[in-house]
Amino acid sequence: MSDVLLQATGLAKHYDTAPRLRPGRAKSLVRAVDGVDLELRKGESLGIVGESGCGKSTLLRLLCALERPTAGSLTFDGQDVGRLRGAALRRWRRRVQVVFQDPYASLNPRMRVRDIIGEGYDIHPDAIPKQGRRRRVEELLELVGLEPAHADRFPHQFSGGQRQRIGIARGIALGPDVLLCDEPVSALDLSVQAQVVNLLLRLQRELGLSLVFVSHDLGVVRHVSDRIAVMYLGKVAEYADASRLYERPGHPYTQALLSAEPSLDRIRNPDAPRRRRIVLAGDPPSPVNPPSGCRFHTRCPVVRDVCRQVEPELAQVDGRLTACHFAGELLGADDGVVNASGAGREG
Ligand SMILES: Nc1ncnc2c1ncn2[C@@H]1O[C@H](COP(=O)(O)OP(=O)(O)OP(=O)(O)O)[C@@H](O)[C@H]1O
Ligand SMILES: [Mg+2]
Structure with missing residues (x-):
């Protein structure tokens, strides 16, 4: 193997x-x-x-x-x-998941951390049963060195390093x-x-x-x-x-x-x-x-x-x-x- x-x-x-629309354009x-x-x-x-x-x-x-x-x-x-x-x-x-460079730009400022990390579960509903998601997001937060209580906060309440931890939690969520x-x-x-x-x-x-x-x-x-x-x-x-x-x-x-x-x-x-x-x-x-x-x-x-x-x-x-x-x-x-x-x- x-x-x-x-x-x-x-x-x-x-x-x-x-430019696409110019006639006879050179590539x-x-x-x-x-x-x-x-x-x-x-x-x-x-x-x-x-x-x-x-x-x-x-x-x-x-x-x-x-x-x-x-x-x-x-x-x-x-x-x-x-x-x-x-x-x-x-x-x-x-x-195959991605963690991006800029933790300021890559987290939606209007979403709570819980929804940012759990976003993939909406796209892949079979990844985890609905009633287990809340707990799973909190486990992920602990796994990346944050606290379960952080799940209800917004990105602007975190430092750059903490935001990148959130980005990483999102990356491993699935x-x-x-x-x-x-x-x-x-x-x-x-x-x-x-x-x-x-x-x-x-x-x-x-x-x-x-x-x-x-x-x-x-x-x-x-x-x-x-x-x-x-x-x-x-x-x-x-x-x-x-x-x-x-x-x-x-x-x-x-x-x-x-x-x-x-x-x-x-x-x-x-x-x-x-x-x-x-x-x-x-x-x-x-x-x-x-x-x-x-x-x-x-x-x-x-x-x-x-x-x-x-x-x-x-x-x-x-x-x-x-x-x-x-x-x-x-x-x-x-x-x-x-x-x-x-x-x-x-x-
Ligand atoms: N969508 C695109 N359309 C046209 N050119 C692009 C596009 N994306 C990247 N490029 C060009 O392709 C080349 C490689 O870009 P890329 O972003 O992959 O480099 P990079 O190594 O990640 O650079 P950096 O260290 O600045 O992030 C650059 O010249 C860039 O301008
Ligand atoms: Mg680059």
Whole structure:
């Protein structure tokens, strides 16, 4: 039996942003997500990191079928999600729930906490008998560290951290298998971030959830994730176990992201090796016209000719997947680079 729960293959979402009514309009495609292969295993926690605009939120919306992909496929427990319709699609939605970034905007200010958390029970009436809902909402509040009495209050009566706990209670109310968290702590004070992260980790353990945790902050993702996918301009640049990625990043982009982060390791342990700081020039290019070849080549500190012409595949090197022609060399790996189809090529 496979332990893969969600599997994305070549998943893409392109938005056509040209005005529809102009005759002879040229297509203007935003390649928000542009061919992503990803798998989420049962009970694991997968971090997705990358700069603003690289397609993290779009990818999450694809993973819970809030958006239809332009290309590629998504399977859940081996079942093709794209083929689900009507009642089957509704039943499936229960199993993959989302926690949004902004706890101020994502909770309806006119609804009581009880109704916010229990909203899913109206859409899925068979989830829990009507007479059990009241008690269940109160249990959920306790599970996320709030009090049953809070059920009758309104969102404005809570702090940001408490609101995000309410958002999380709503996310787990239907007993999902997967919780997709889109920058769940980015809007919160630093001191509160750790509490909410710890809550998510506890729930993941206690409820056996699979967690997808999106953030632009590698420091946060590191504490949450078993594995990490680093995204750049709609694609996965590197995909690895969290410890491997932090100890020896293989993609020049991951190396740059890590080098920019104030090193927690060095604060805890001043003897830890200092990372060479790599400054990336400029902003990421537009996803309307991604660069030829490797889409990171315009900012890459180790760019060579081939990078401008040939797009690197996500390939196995040194125990991780990296989309860089020179990953083998950068990592000093003796197994060279082997691409995903298993054929070797020079590293
Ligand atoms: N509905 C849409 N129509 C057109 N373009 C869109 C749409 N949604 C997203 N985009 C574009 O797709 C790209 C990826 O956006 P997305 O929100 O997925 O990025 P992100 O990584 O979540 O960014 P952030 O860190 O700022 O939240 C951006 O260029 C964005 O402008
Ligand atoms: Mg986003």
